[in-house]
Amino acid sequence: MIDLAALSGLRAVATHGSVIAAAEATGFTPSAVSQQVKRLERQVGVPLLERVGRGVMLTSHGRHLVEAGEQVLADLERLEAEIQHRAGVVTGSVRLVAFSTAMRGLVAPVARRLLDEHPGLRLTLDEREPWDTVDLVAAGQCEVGIVHRWGGVTFAVPDHLATTRVADDVADLIVAADHPLASRDKVTPRDLLDVDWIATPEGTICRQWLHRMYDGTGRPPRIAHVSMEFESHLALVAAGLGVALVPRLGRAPLGPDLVAIDVYDPVPTRLVDALHRRTMADSPAVRAVLDALRAG
Amino acid sequence: MIDLAALSGLRAVATHGSVIAAAEATGFTPSAVSQQVKRLERQVGVPLLERVGRGVMLTSHGRHLVEAGEQVLADLERLEAEIQHRAGVVTGSVRLVAFSTAMRGLVAPVARRLLDEHPGLRLTLDEREPWDTVDLVAAGQCEVGIVHRWGGVTFAVPDHLATTRVADDVADLIVAADHPLASRDKVTPRDLLDVDWIATPEGTICRQWLHRMYDGTGRPPRIAHVSMEFESHLALVAAGLGVALVPRLGRAPLGPDLVAIDVYDPVPTRLVDALHRRTMADSPAVRAVLDALRAG
DNA sequence: CATTCCATGTAGTCTCGCTACATGATTGAT
DNA sequence: ATCAATCATGTAGCGAGACTACATGGAATG
Structure with missing residues (x-):
C-alpha cells in the first residue's frame, strides 16, 4: 500500500525542486524527506527520484505518481470535508x-x-x-x-x-x-x-x-x-x-x-x-x- | 488527514458486520479494529460506529465514508499497479x-x-x-x-x-x-x-x-x-x-x-x-x- | 584545489499502533 | 431470575517504525 504521508513528501520535492526546500516547506528535516521518498520507492518498487548534479530530479514515474497521487490526496481531503458537511459538525x-x-x-x-x-x-x-x-x-x-x-x-x-x-x-x-x-x-x-x-x-x-x-x-x-x-x-x-x-x-x-x-x-x-x-x-x-x- | 489503514478496518466492519469478524478477516485483534475506528472518528470528528444490542452498526456517515473511501482505496491501488506497469517491473x-x-x-x-x-x-x-x-x-x-x-x-x-x-x-x-x-x-x-x-x-x-x-x-x-x-x-x-x-x-x-x-x-x-x-x-x-x- | 552546497546514510530516541488481558453490556438459556 | 455466552471496548505494555541529529560522500563554484 502506498503511504500517503510519504507521497506528500514526494509532492513537496516535486513542487519545490529540492529535498531541502521540500523539507522546510513540510516542516521536516531533509533526512526525513529523503527517507520518505525511499519508503515510497520500496513500496512501488520503482525509482522515483534521481540525483542530477548536486540536486535531484523526479523520474518520469515519479512525476506520474505525483500527478495522479495529488488527485487521490485531493479526493481524500474532499471526502473528509464532505462527511463533516453532512454531519454539520464544526x-x-x-x-x-x-x-x-x-x-x-x-x-x-x-x-x-x-x-x-x-x-x-x-x-x-x-x-x-x-x-x-x-x-x-x-x-x-x-x-x-x-x-x-x-x-x-x-x-x-x-x-x-x-x-x-x-x-x-x-x-x-x-x-x-x-x-x-x-x-x-x-x-x-x-x-x-x-x-x-x-x-x-x-x-x-x-x-x-x-x-x-x-x-x-x-x-x-x-x-x-x-x-x-x-x-x-x-x-x-x-x-x-x-x-x-x-x-x-x-x-x-x-x-x-x-x-x-x-x-x-x-x-x-x-x-x-x-x-x-x-x-x-x-x-x-x-x-x-x-x-x-x-x-x- | 484520514488514515487509510484505519479506513480499511472500518470497511472490514462494514462488510463483515461485526468487529470480531472484521478482526479475523484483517488479521488483527478486535481491540485493534476498535481502536482503528476510534482513530477514524477522532480524525473526522463524526461518530461512525454505534453499538446496537451487543453488536455494532455503521452510522449513515460511516456507511458513506466506507462507500466513498473504497473508491479512494481502489484508486490508490490502481495507481500503484499503473506505475509498476509503466515501469514494466515485476x-x-x-x-x-x-x-x-x-x-x-x-x-x-x-x-x-x-x-x-x-x-x-x-x-x-x-x-x-x-x-x-x-x-x-x-x-x-x-x-x-x-x-x-x-x-x-x-x-x-x-x-x-x-x-x-x-x-x-x-x-x-x-x-x-x-x-x-x-x-x-x-x-x-x-x-x-x-x-x-x-x-x-x-x-x-x-x-x-x-x-x-x-x-x-x-x-x-x-x-x-x-x-x-x-x-x-x-x-x-x-x-x-x-x-x-x-x-x-x-x-x-x-x-x-x-x-x-x-x-x-x-x-x-x-x-x-x-x-x-x-x-x-x-x-x-x-x-x-x-x-x-x-x-x- | 579548496570550499560550499546538496542529498543521503547511521545511530538514537520517541511516538504510535498493536497484543494481551480485563471490564462492561446485552442477549439467550436454564 | 440468574448464569453463561458473546461482543465491544477500555488499559498496560511492548515493539516497530519514523523522525532528528550528526556524519559522509559527491558535485559545482570560485
Whole structure:
C-alpha cells in the first residue's frame, strides 16, 4: 500500500525542486524527506527520484505518481470535508496563517469567539507574509491563509485555491500633531510630493503600493526611513522623522501627538482575502472560520 | 488527514458486520479494529460506529465514508499497479491463496521458477477453501486467489474481481487393484450405483459435485467414509474400504495396489480459476503470477 | 584545489499502533 | 431470575517504525 504521508513528501520535492526546500516547506528535516521518498520507492518498487548534479530530479514515474497521487490526496481531503458537511459538525484542526496586522486586527478578535462556539474546533495560528502564505495553503500546510493586495498589485494564486473577500482596509496618512498638514481634512498624493516617508522595506507589498500611489504625479515618493512594523512607523512619525501611510486594520489608537488624515484620489485601499483549497470548501470548520472572519 | 489503514478496518466492519469478524478477516485483534475506528472518528470528528444490542452498526456517515473511501482505496491501488506497469517491473508483494491440491499440484512447481525469474517479487502463500479465498481477495487481504468449481456448481464472485481460467482438472475413479471394476477401461455413474464411496466432508464443493454426478441415476451416492484429504482417500481405497473420486491435480503417483479409471457421461471436471481484483489488472507482479500459473 | 552546497546514510530516541488481558453490556438459556 | 455466552471496548505494555541529529560522500563554484 502506498503511504500517503510519504507521497506528500514526494509532492513537496516535486513542487519545490529540492529535498531541502521540500523539507522546510513540510516542516521536516531533509533526512526525513529523503527517507520518505525511499519508503515510497520500496513500496512501488520503482525509482522515483534521481540525483542530477548536486540536486535531484523526479523520474518520469515519479512525476506520474505525483500527478495522479495529488488527485487521490485531493479526493481524500474532499471526502473528509464532505462527511463533516453532512454531519454539520464544526470539528477538526484548522491551521490559519495571516500577515501580522491581520493577525492582531482581524484574527485575534474573532478567534476567541470561534473557539467558544465550537468546542470541537482546534485552531492553530501562524504569521507569514502573503507570498509564503499562498505556498502554505497550496501545499496543504495550512487550511486558511489571509493575504492582502493593494488594488492593481496582484500576485498569482493557483487554480485549486478559492478566494474570499474578508475586508477592505483603508490606509490613512499619519502625521505628527504639529506637522503642517495636521490641520487638513484630506490630502491627495499631489499634496505629498515633498514629504519624508517612513515606509516598509523594499520588496514588500505596501512599499510597492506606495510607489504606485505616486504614479499620477510623475515623481517617486521620497523614502527617508524604513521599518518592518507599522507600530514602529507611528513611533517614528511621533518623533518628527516623517509621515507614514498606515492601514486602519490592526492599528492601535493614536496618541494625542498623532493625527490620521484621509487620503483620496486614489484612496489607498488594500483588499484582504482569505484563501482555502477548493477541496476544503465543504468543510464546516473552514466555513465557520471564513464566516467569522467576514463578519468580524 | 484520514488514515487509510484505519479506513480499511472500518470497511472490514462494514462488510463483515461485526468487529470480531472484521478482526479475523484483517488479521488483527478486535481491540485493534476498535481502536482503528476510534482513530477514524477522532480524525473526522463524526461518530461512525454505534453499538446496537451487543453488536455494532455503521452510522449513515460511516456507511458513506466506507462507500466513498473504497473508491479512494481502489484508486490508490490502481495507481500503484499503473506505475509498476509503466515501469514494466515485476516487483512488490503478492499474497497467493489456494486450495490444498492446487497448492501442491499447481503453485509449488511454479513458485520456485517465478521467484528466480523476478528477484523483486515477494510471494506469500496461504491455503484456504474457495469461499474464504473469494472473501480474502475481495477484501484486499491477498492479491491472487485460486479456486475451483465443478461444472454447474457455481458461487458468487463480486463484480470488482476478475477471473482467469488456469486449468481444467479431471477426476478419476480410484479403485483398489483387486476391485471388480479395476479391469474396466472407463465407467459411468450408472456403473457405480452400489459402490461404497470415500468422500470429502458434507458441505465441501467436491462432495456437492459427487451428488450432482448422480443426478441422472435417480439415486444418491452411498457415502461410506469421509476424509478431508485426497491423500487419505487413496490410503482408504488401498485398504479396501471403498472407491474415491480423486482429481488429477496434485495427486501423487498411484502405487501398484491402486488403479485410476476414466469416468464419462459426465466427465467429472472441475474448473480451476485464479481471481484478482480488477484494480490490480495492470500490476506486472500479478500478471506474472497469472501467466506462470496458466503456463504451468 | 579548496570550499560550499546538496542529498543521503547511521545511530538514537520517541511516538504510535498493536497484543494481551480485563471490564462492561446485552442477549439467550436454564 | 440468574448464569453463561458473546461482543465491544477500555488499559498496560511492548515493539516497530519514523523522525532528528550528526556524519559522509559527491558535485559545482570560485
